[in-house]
Amino acid sequence: MRGPSIADVEAFLVDEARLLDARDWNAWNQLFTPDGIYWVPAQPGQKDPLRHVSLIYEDALLREVRIRRFDDRNAFSLQGGPRGWRMVANVRIDSSDPLAGTLTASSRLIAAEYQRERVTRFEAFVTHRLVIQEGQLRIALKRVELLDCDAAHGDISLYL
Amino acid sequence: MSSVEGLVEADRVHRSVYTDPVIFEREMLQIFGATWIYVGHESQIPADGDYVTTSVAGQPLVMVRDKGEVRLLYNRCAHRGAQVVPDGQGNAPLFRCAYHGWIFHRDGTVRTIPLEEGYRNSCFGRDNPDSNMKAVANVAAYRGFVFACLAPSAPPFDAWLRGVDSSIDNMADRSPEGELEITGGVLRYMHRCNWKLFVENLNDLMHPMVTHMSSSGTARTVAKRHFGKDEKLPAAIEILGPFTSNYEFFEEMGVQAFPHGHSYSGGTSSIHSRYSEIDEYNEAMDAAYGAERARAIFAVNRHNTIIYPSLTLKGPIQTIRVIKPIAVDRTLVESWTFRLKGAPDALLERSILYCNLINSSANLVGPDDHEAYQRLQSGLLAQGSDWVSMHRHLGEEEPNEDGGWSANGTSDLVFRNQYRAWTDYMERAL
Ligand SMILES: [Fe+2]
Numbered sequence: 001m002r003g004p005s006i007a008d009v010e011a012f013l014v015d016e017a018r019l020l021d022a023r024d025w026n027a028w029n030q031l032f033t034p035d036g037i038y039w040v041p042a043q044p045g046q047k048d049p050l051r052h053v054s055l056i057y058e059d060a061l062l063r064e065v066r067i068r069r070f071d072d073r074n075a076f077s078l079q080g081g082p083r084g085w086r087m088v089a090n091v092r093i094d095s096s097d098p099l100a101g102t103l104t105a106s107s108r109l110i111a112a113e114y115q116r117e118r119v120t121r122f123e124a125f126v127t128h129r130l131v132i133q134e135g136q137l138r139i140a141l142k143r144v145e146l147l148d149c150d151a152a153h154g155d156i157s158l159y160l
Numbered sequence: 161m162s163s164v165e166g167l168v169e170a171d172r173v174h175r176s177v178y179t180d181p182v183i184f185e186r187e188m189l190q191i192f193g194a195t196w197i198y199v200g201h202e203s204q205i206p207a208d209g210d211y212v213t214t215s216v217a218g219q220p221l222v223m224v225r226d227k228g229e230v231r232l233l234y235n236r237c238a239h240r241g242a243q244v245v246p247d248g249q250g251n252a253p254l255f256r257c258a259y260h261g262w263i264f265h266r267d268g269t270v271r272t273i274p275l276e277e278g279y280r281n282s283c284f285g286r287d288n289p290d291s292n293m294k295a296v297a298n299v300a301a302y303r304g305f306v307f308a309c310l311a312p313s314a315p316p317f318d319a320w321l322r323g324v325d326s327s328i329d330n331m332a333d334r335s336p337e338g339e340l341e342i343t344g345g346v347l348r349y350m351h352r353c354n355w356k357l358f359v360e361n362l363n364d365l366m367h368p369m370v371t372h373m374s375s376s377g378t379a380r381t382v383a384k385r386h387f388g389k390d391e392k393l394p395a396a397i398e399i400l401g402p403f404t405s406n407y408e409f410f411e412e413m414g415v416q417a418f419p420h421g422h423s424y425s426g427g428t429s430s431i432h433s434r435y436s437e438i439d440e441y442n443e444a445m446d447a448a449y450g451a452e453r454a455r456a457i458f459a460v461n462r463h464n465t466i467i468y469p470s471l472t473l474k475g476p477i478q479t480i481r482v483i484k485p486i487a488v489d490r491t492l493v494e495s496w497t498f499r500l501k502g503a504p505d506a507l508l509e510r511s512i513l514y515c516n517l518i519n520s521s522a523n524l525v526g527p528d529d530h531e532a533y534q535r536l537q538s539g540l541l542a543q544g545s546d547w548v549s550m551h552r553h554l555g556e557e558e559p560n561e562d563g564g565w566s567a568n569g570t571s572d573l574v575f576r577n578q579y580r581a582w583t584d585y586m587e588r589a590l
Pocket of ligand 1: 361368369371372529
């Protein structure tokens with residue numbers, strides 16, 4: 001049995017980024033497995049998400065809260081509509097287990113967020129833990145380690 | 161002559177206190193440079209030689225453990241003025257300046273001066289204190305929380321802390337061993353606003369139900385979709401939900417104000433009082449203190465305590481936020497979490513979750529507060545009115561048992577009290 005090719009994985013990551021660019025949060029969220037996690041650590045190489053703070057560590061329930069908030073007119077900090085743009089590069093499959101239908105892919109991300117005359121740029125090392133469910137790639141974990149994750153930050157409003 | 165004369169009245173302040181860079185500079189000198197400012201926790205430097213860099217009023221300091229003692233030095237080489245210890249933490253037997261190689265002991269005294277004989281007849285030499293890294297004039301600690309006062313004469317520490325020392329006590333007493341340990345990293349959130357707007361907001365109990373509707377209100381909606389009425393809710397929902405409690409809830413929490421600008425809100429109830437019980441923890445507390453004393457510790461449940469002007473803490477969830485003013489419209493807020501020594505990890509995990517959800521710059525609650533501060537910072541540039549009113553429930557405060565004043569939760573008492581202290585600090589002769 002053959003696992004997904006590098007081309008499959010690259011296409012998946014680009015499609016994922018395009019969903020975020022398009023603010024299609026619900027379609028993006030459906031890429032996750034039911035217990036999938038979106039993680040933005042606060043420390044380079046951070047291993048522990050439970051006993052060390054993170055910028056974001058979200059399960060399905062918290063993603064649902066955030067995604068609903070994107071459309072909430074009482075989300076004052078989101079007024080003026082932050083919009084974002086992401087570029088994925090240097091994709092590599094670091095490990096894969098075709099029998100289990102799992103693989104880990106790493107990539108580099110350059111992204112920008114714009115709101116009210118201000119552009120914030122992000123550079124990140126991204127790791128995806130992917131699983132094949134019903135013939136589709138699904139995200140079990142997306143870990144976005146910002147280059148400056150341990151620096152002081154202003155608002156980060158979007159998923160990266 | 162005082163530059164702040166006429167800017168503060170009993171029930172209102174002039175908008176320039178938030179926007180004038182000259183006033184900001186004076187605050188750094190008269191307040192942050194002249195009273196007790198939180199610099200770190202002793203648990204950050206448990207072993208001899210452990211150090212951590214910190215700052216007060218923009219000045220670089222290094223806190224170091226030397227022969228068991230906590231010392232605080234200006235992080236500046238006596239020679240040309242370079243910062244000696246790079247920002248961060250570590251362990252070092254000695255500090256060596258990267259520029260001309262001067263070496264200092266951990267108490268700041270100079271050990272090595274390269275080509276020392278060339279400095280003869282100058283102020284430099286190993287027997288001359290001018291060659292040492294300078295110690296900060298006043299350092300005091302309460303249950304591990306270390307404060308510094310840069311000015312030569314500091315307010316008497318114990319009297320200064322009175323009224324809010326009990327909030328530190330309650331946080332530490334929640335450990336079965338009575339001790340706290342900073343752990344779990346730090347979130348540093350840069351705010352585009354004056355530091356006072358952040359500090360004032362913490363005990364502003366009329367804002368959460370408005371500002372946090374999109375996060376807390378949405379969390380409640382989502383929880384209703386997934387959980388039945390009597391079902392145990394996930395910790396994240398327990399944390400987010402209470403921010404949109406109604407006005408009555410916050411009114412009843414009450415506020416307490418004390419000399420020197422200190423205050424806390426809540427007392428017997430707060431947004432933290434309804435978190436799920438953790439049996440293993442309760443048993444550890446009962447074993448350590450006896451059931452009655454353990455109940456008494458848990459009966460104290462405060463929302464935000466402000467140890468004015470720099471340290472704010474949340475005892476029931478074991479987090480602190482440290483205020484570092486950068487410029488008149490720029491403030492760094494650091495969030496730290498604590499382990500209750502002797503308590504199960506579940507407590508720390510809840511504190512971490514709380515910090516992630518509330519204090520992270522990428523999360524759901526803090527950014528809406530930040531939005532409010534930014535709107536204040538820009539709104540206050542408008543000349544439609546020069547004054548910010550703090551009149552709500554004026555004159556209805558009553559003395560409390562701890563030497564302060566007590567009022568209903570939505571009173572502006574805390575703001576008026578902060579500006580009483582602010583004016584005292586700003587007008588006194590140093
Ligand atoms: Fe708030």
